[in-house]
Amino acid sequence: MSYGNQVQFKVYKEQEHAVVPVSYEELEAAARKKLENAPYHYVAASAGGEETAKANRDGFYQWKIIPRMLRDTTKRDLSVELFGQTLPYPVLCAPVGVQSIVHPEGEIASARAAASMGVPFISSTASTHSLEKVAAAAEDGLKWYQLYWSSDREIAASMVQRAEKAGYKAIVITLDTPMMAWREKDIENAYLPFLMGQGIGNYLEDPVFCSRLAKPPQEDLVGAVTYWSRVFGNPGLTWEDLQFIRMQTSLPILLKGILHPDDAKLALEHGMDGIIVSNHGGRQVDGAISTIEALPEICEVVNGEIPVLMDSGIRRGADIVKALALGAKAILVGRPYIYGLALAGDAGVKQVLRNLIADLDLTMALSGKTSIKELDRSLLKRM
Numbered sequence: 001m002s003y004g005n006q007v008q009f010k011v012y013k014e015q016e017h018a019v020v021p022v023s024y025e026e027l028e029a030a031a032r033k034k035l036e037n038a039p040y041h042y043v044a045a046s047a048g049g050e051e052t053a054k055a056n057r058d059g060f061y062q063w064k065i066i067p068r069m070l071r072d073t074t075k076r077d078l079s080v081e082l083f084g085q086t087l088p089y090p091v092l093c094a095p096v097g098v099q100s101i102v103h104p105e106g107e108i109a110s111a112r113a114a115a116s117m118g119v120p121f122i123s124s125t126a127s128t129h130s131l132e133k134v135a136a137a138a139e140d141g142l143k144w145y146q147l148y149w150s151s152d153r154e155i156a157a158s159m160v161q162r163a164e165k166a167g168y169k170a171i172v173i174t175l176d177t178p179m180m181a182w183r184e185k186d187i188e189n190a191y192l193p194f195l196m197g198q199g200i201g202n203y204l205e206d207p208v209f210c211s212r213l214a215k216p217p218q219e220d221l222v223g224a225v226t227y228w229s230r231v232f233g234n235p236g237l238t239w240e241d242l243q244f245i246r247m248q249t250s251l252p253i254l255l256k257g258i259l260h261p262d263d264a265k266l267a268l269e270h271g272m273d274g275i276i277v278s279n280h281g282g283r284q285v286d287g288a289i290s291t292i293e294a295l296p297e298i299c300e301v302v303n304g305e306i307p308v309l310m311d312s313g314i315r316r317g318a319d320i321v322k323a324l325a326l327g328a329k330a331i332l333v334g335r336p337y338i339y340g341l342a343l344a345g346d347a348g349v350k351q352v353l354r355n356l357i358a359d360l361d362l363t364m365a366l367s368g369k370t371s372i373k374e375l376d377r378s379l380l381k382r383m
């Protein structure tokens with residue numbers, strides 16, 4: 001039996017040495033075994049009763065693929081165009097903060113792995129390693145910067161300017177987390193890695209942040225962490241504030257965390273360059289709509305004017321096919337690559353990405369599709 005293309009061949013070759021389970025369920029179980037309780041739950045758990053996390057998965061099951069036959073799928077092209085760049089696959093690494101809690105190399109290893117696969121890496125404001133160090137690790141890779149907009153707006157401006165200077169090619173403003181939601185496991189575990197200086201690397205190396213401190217962080221980490229906890233979130237933001245970030249950068253700006261079609265309309269009206277339909281992997285509003293459910297209406301409103309990306313609950317190739325068929329330009333993946341990181345550092349991240357992409361490639365081929373632009377609603381049936 002032939003597996004068609006190169007991606008597939010490499011998967012089966014490297015699998016001989018793989019330490020990373022292929023199935024998502026086993027991947028999560030292996031990470032559970034390897035990690036201490038608190039960091040494992042920080043990654044795995046969602047908000048409240050985890051209804052939205054469940055809905056994210058249930059949402060995919062409600063759409064079924066109806067494969068087409070006899071369509072010569074010998075050659076496939078998974079590439080997509082985004083902001084003038086060609087991505088080899090419609091897959092990006094979602095911004096995930098504090099990656100050092102699962103592996104000491106954290107974001108540096110993930111960014112390196114993503115770059116080696118041609119997968120764009122979205123670096124979080126809450127990274128343990130600074131955005132400049134992450135950029136250096138993924139020198140040849142496409143990188144975007146995710147902004148948590150500090151309540152001290154000069155800090156936000158400084159981070160955006162640093163990101164542009166370091167070679168990041170887009171700014172992703174995350175709107176759904178001006179504060180952490182009710183996360184029961186983290187509360188029970190009283191788990192706050194930030195208090196130990198993890199996840200605040202971008203602040204400790206920020207000239208504006210440091211200028212606000214009585215003593216430099218090297219001399220008084222507690223003082224720095226205390227100030228960080230005061231300025232991290234910004235629940236006061238409104239649509240009008242977006243103009244301020246626009247003035248700091250010439251890069252495209254995407255809004256992450258859009259779930260309501262009216263907010264998609266507002267994003268367009270405020271001149272945004274892209275939208276990421278996301279409920280933060282179910283980690284923020286428990287009871288919020290699943291993203292695959294929110295996606296079609298948002299795509300309808302946006303009407304192709306700007307790219308719509310999506311995340312939350314993508315686990316396999318078929319999930320990606322469904323999201324793209326419903327109008328997403330590309331998807332982001334979060335927890336799966338973090339489990340890969342936990343198990344095997346950069347090699348683990350690479351293997352997880354490779355598996356997901358190979359699964360996507362096969363699912364497309366077996367559905368009778370040879371390119372991403374052929375994926376549309378006619379491939380799906382809602383049950």
Ligand SMILES: Cc1cc2nc3c(=O)[nH]c(=O)nc-3n(C[C@H](O)[C@H](O)[C@H](O)COP(=O)(O)O)c2cc1C
Pocket residue numbers: 042043044094095096097098124125126146174256278279280281282283311312313314332333334335336
């Ligand atoms: C441990 C963890 C940390 C996260 N940190 C951030 C972050 O710093 N910034 C952000 O925009 N989203 C963050 N997210 C959300 C992801 O970007 C993404 O929306 C989510 O993980 C997608 O869902 P999935 O994990 O089901 O793939 C985080 C998610 C996890 C699991």
Ligand SMILES: O=C(O)C(=O)c1ccccc1
Pocket residue numbers: 096097098126177199280283
């Ligand atoms: O945990 C998260 O979901 C998240 O977005 C975050 C926020 C602040 C610091 C680290 C991660």
